[in-house]
Amino acid sequence: NAGVTQTPKFQVLKTGQSMTLQCAQDMNHEYMSWYRQDPGMGLRLIHYSVGAGITDQGEVPNGYNVSRSTTEDFPLRLLSAAPSQTSVYFCASSSRLYEQYFGPGTRLTVT
Amino acid sequence: AQKVTQAQTEISVVEKEDVTLDCVYETRDTTYYLFWYKQPPSGELVFLIRRNSFDEQNEISGRYSWNFQKSTSSFNFTITASQVVDSAVYFCALITTYSGAGSYQLTFGKGTKLSVIP
Numbered sequence: 001n002a003g004v005t006q007t008p009k010f011q012v013l014k015t016g017q018s019m020t021l022q023c024a025q026d027m028n029h030e031y032m033s034w035y036r037q038d039p040g041m042g043l044r045l046i047h048y049s050v051g052a053g054i055t056d057q058g059e060v061p062n063g064y065n066v067s068r069s070t071t072e073d074f075p076l077r078l079l080s081a082a083p084s085q086t087s088v089y090f091c092a093s094s095s096r097l098y099e100q101y102f103g104p105g106t107r108l109t110v111t
Numbered sequence: 112a113q114k115v116t117q118a119q120t121e122i123s124v125v126e127k128e129d130v131t132l133d134c135v136y137e138t139r140d141t142t143y144y145l146f147w148y149k150q151p152p153s154g155e156l157v158f159l160i161r162r163n164s165f166d167e168q169n170e171i172s173g174r175y176s177w178n179f180q181k182s183t184s185s186f187n188f189t190i191t192a193s194q195v196v197d198s199a200v201y202f203c204a205l206i207t208t209y210s211g212a213g214s215y216q217l218t219f220g221k222g223t224k225l226s227v228i229p
Contacts, residue, residue, distance in 0.1 A: 048216065
């Protein structure tokens with residue numbers, strides 16, 4: 001049981017490049033979400049999903065896309081990276097209103 | 112809209128002192144859940160406790176205790192006899208059961224950085 005896994009752990013992008021952050025969970029959780037963590041800002045919700053095929057925007061969705069084709073996977077896509085997207089990204093999963101289990105995070109730098 | 116406020120940005124204590132981390136929340140909903148998470152220097156997020164809005168009983172787990180008061184919309188966290196290993200950033204968070212916009216969104220406070228000095 002691996003819990004929530006995220007890849008890559010570190011990534012450096014140039015402005016304008018695109019990439020996908022991968023997130024997978026093996027706990028059969030229906031609810032998955034992506035957060036970004038910036039110094040002094042806590043964690044802010046980017047997008048979330050309450051089940052396969054269902055996604056919705058969180059607090060800071062601009063510049064990011066998501067899809068949820070399976071229960072296990074919830075990738076986050078950056079279409080055209082900007083320096084403002086330099087952050088640590090966490091994926092989480094949970095069974096509805098229960099505690100969210102977080103992945104180890106991806107540290108992204110956009111130059 | 113829901114909001115979580117952790118007014119203490121940073122706290123320093125000497126080892127073995129007790130310390131309380133404050134958390135104040137805002138929500139229009141009557142059914143909600145409150146959480147505390149710990150983020151040690153290694154960066155991972157560790158779940159500590161979940162409390163629902165209908166259960167105001169205080170909880171104790173070893174050196175950790177939580178005081179939930181609906182009357183003041185607070186969910187404070189106390190560490191007794193602090194240790195160096197308690198040094199971390201602690202986040203309070205809120206989720207509601209409202210089925211409209213904002214449902215199932217976990218709202219975090221900005222965190223309190225606790226430093227325990229040996």
